[in-house]
Amino acid sequence: MPSAHIDxxxxxxxxxxxxxxxxxxxxxxxxxxxxxxxxxxxxxxQVAAGRGARLCIxxxxxxxxxxxxxxxxxxxxAHVLVNEMGLVPGNRVLLRAPNNPxxxxxxxxxxxxxxxxxxxxxxxxxxxxxxxxEIGRVTHALCDASLADELQEAVLASPGLRQxxxxxxxxxDSLERAMQRHGEPFTNADTAADDCCIFGFTxxxxxxxxxxxxxxxxxxxxxxxxxxxxxRATADDVFIGSPPLAFTFGLGGLVLFPMSIGASTVxxxxxxxxxxxxxxxEFGATVLFTAPTSYRTLAxxxxxxxxxxxxxxxxxxxxxxxxxxxxxxxxxGIEIIDGIGATELLHIFISHDEAHARPGATGTVVPGYHAExxxxxxxxxxxxVVGRLRVKGPTGCRYLADERQKxxxxxxxxxxxxxxxxxxxxxxxxxxxxxxxxxxAGYNIASPEVEEALMQHAAVAECGVIGWxxxxxxxxxxxxxxxxxGHAPGEAMVKTLQDFVKxxxxxxxxxxxxxFIDKLPRTQTGKLQRFKxxxx
Ligand code: 3UK
Numbered sequence: 001m002p003s004a005h006i007d008x009x010x011x012x013x014x015x016x017x018x019x020x021x022x023x024x025x026x027x028x029x030x031x032x033x034x035x036x037x038x039x040x041x042x043x044x045x046q047v048a049a050g051r052g053a054r055l056c057i058x059x060x061x062x063x064x065x066x067x068x069x070x071x072x073x074x075x076x077x078a079h080v081l082v083n084e085m086g087l088v089p090g091n092r093v094l095l096r097a098p099n100n101p102x103x104x105x106x107x108x109x110x111x112x113x114x115x116x117x118x119x120x121x122x123x124x125x126x127x128x129x130x131x132x133x134e135i136g137r138v139t140h141a142l143c144d145a146s147l148a149d150e151l152q153e154a155v156l157a158s159p160g161l162r163q164x165x166x167x168x169x170x171x172x173d174s175l176e177r178a179m180q181r182h183g184e185p186f187t188n189a190d191t192a193a194d195d196c197c198i199f200g201f202t203x204x205x206x207x208x209x210x211x212x213x214x215x216x217x218x219x220x221x222x223x224x225x226x227x228x229x230x231x232r233a234t235a236d237d238v239f240i241g242s243p244p245l246a247f248t249f250g251l252g253g254l255v256l257f258p259m260s261i262g263a264s265t266v267x268x269x270x271x272x273x274x275x276x277x278x279x280x281x282e283f284g285a286t287v288l289f290t291a292p293t294s295y296r297t298l299a300x301x302x303x304x305x306x307x308x309x310x311x312x313x314x315x316x317x318x319x320x321x322x323x324x325x326x327x328x329x330x331x332x333g334i335e336i337i338d339g340i341g342a343t344e345l346l347h348i349f350i351s352h353d354e355a356h357a358r359p360g361a362t363g364t365v366v367p368g369y370h371a372e373x374x375x376x377x378x379x380x381x382x383x384x385v386v387g388r389l390r391v392k393g394p395t396g397c398r399y400l401a402d403e404r405q406k407x408x409x410x411x412x413x414x415x416x417x418x419x420x421x422x423x424x425x426x427x428x429x430x431x432x433x434x435x436x437x438x439x440x441a442g443y444n445i446a447s448p449e450v451e452e453a454l455m456q457h458a459a460v461a462e463c464g465v466i467g468w469x470x471x472x473x474x475x476x477x478x479x480x481x482x483x484x485x486g487h488a489p490g491e492a493m494v495k496t497l498q499d500f501v502k503x504x505x506x507x508x509x510x511x512x513x514x515x516f517i518d519k520l521p522r523t524q525t526g527k528l529q530r531f532k533x534x535x536x
Pocket of ligand 1: 247249315316317319340430
């Protein structure tokens with residue numbers, strides 16, 4: 001396949017063939033042509049098919065863009081990148097903004113120009129940005145003016161990154177001013193289906209960042225597996241949610257999936273539970289993407305939510321506790337669609353629709369993917385036995401020049417690092433991250449199971465459970481608990497919660513130590529950072 005890349009950095013740094021996963025294209029719709037540009041497929045095709053006047057993106061403050069408007073912006077930005085910033089296909093463009101329409105336009109511009117998008121979490125500091133710039137050999141940056149400071153500092157320390165433009169600002173050197181100079185349509189780079197277009201940095205619950213590499217065909221595959229087979233939204237749906245577009249959960253749920261069906265999306269620059277609620281009401285959102293904790297908090301507003309047209313609610317990023325599923329159903333009448341995805345696989349590969357929810361299970365394998373639970377010997381486990389989850393399908397793990405490729409991919413399978421159990425009906429039940437299993441006096445205890453038990457108690461707002469070193473038992477179960485307002489910490493509460501856990505799960509799993517805290521440590525993607533609890 002002829003690559004469009006003149007700068008061959010990404011192709012030169014793919015993992016060696018022997019360390020790549022096996023890629024499967026079993027669904028007929030996944031037989032991609034040799035040349036494929038995902039911006040042509042997702043954006044230009046909608047306009048060419050006569051849907052240019054349809055609503056595409058809205059945002060707080062009254063901004064409304066049609067598909068034609070987004071195409072116009074993306075074309076102008078692509079011209080600026082190529083004609084004013086010296087971009088050639090294959091260059092890496094760092095993108096930095098809260099979720100907003102210009103960020104989406106910049107993302108499509110990078111696709112159109114045949115470059116590689118390196119989207120970054122808004123909260124990252126200069127030091128972390130510098131590491132990303134180095135790992136991804138970033139050459140260009142497009143940055144929201146509100147997040148300029150930390151990037152500025154990182155750019156000063158990064159000689160390879162010379163071209164930076166800022167947007168959502170009115171200065172003479174702004175991206176918007178440059179866009180005014182380019183009104184003509186942009187001819188998209190004729191990229192190969194296997195030209196890289198995304199470096200997705202892992203959200204990392206543990207530390208050192210690594211970049212996952214995704215091709216144009218991977219972007220299209222993510223739109224063709226889970227969305228039509230499980231989510232089944234329509235062109236009239238209005239998508240909304242909290243995950244940043246730098247997190248592939250957000251990129252898919254809030255940009256790629258709505259656009260792949262001609263629907264519209266609402267991009268919120270701040271998307272905590274209050275802003276989500278406001279957004280759902282104001283824009284009449286029908287499809288919500290957010291994390292389990294956010295559903296837990298929002299459930300308190302069930303009366304208001306029932307008055308909105310919200311109809312599909314997707315949870316991912318962390319295991320969805322059965323208690324949160326029940327709480328949301330009771331509050332809103334809506335059955336949450338759970339799904340496990342990973343940055344390495346771009347999006348969701350095990351999930352279920354509303355009619356097939358099983359409390360405590362993530363779901364069944366998404367069409368297009370294969371998944372197994374295997375023991376340490378690499379052999380599939382019998383139903384009900386906990387082992388390691390491994391997956392393969394049209395997308396898979398390619399770390400950019402990283403030793404850890406051989407840990408994630410073995411024998412063609414992607415090992416996600418999760419301990420799972422598969423039941424006789426093919427439903428996958430989450431246990432823990434393989435490194436979050438607690439071994440106490442010879443018992444294997446999964447942190448999330450104890451957390452889920454605790455959360456069923458009315459006094460518990462949130463909690464995190466870890467193994468704590470213990471001379472006698474090796475480890476003991478220790479819980480960090482955030483109480484709901486109106487409940488007092490203290491010895492009596494410790495005893496109450498311990499007794500409660502013993503009454504809902506096997507008593508040996510109860511937390512022998514409980515510490516009350518105000519807030520749990522979380523990543524910017526909303527994941528609990530259990531490893532940080534021990535230092536509290
Ligand atoms: C955990 C889940 C249980 C699991 C992601 C949807 O989370 C995403 O990507 P990350 O790379 O993390 C991957 C890991 O997160 N996880 C995610 N979802 C679930 N565990 N139930 C779930 N529903 O440990 C997995 O290995 O940050 C999620 C779409 C795109 C994504 N990138």
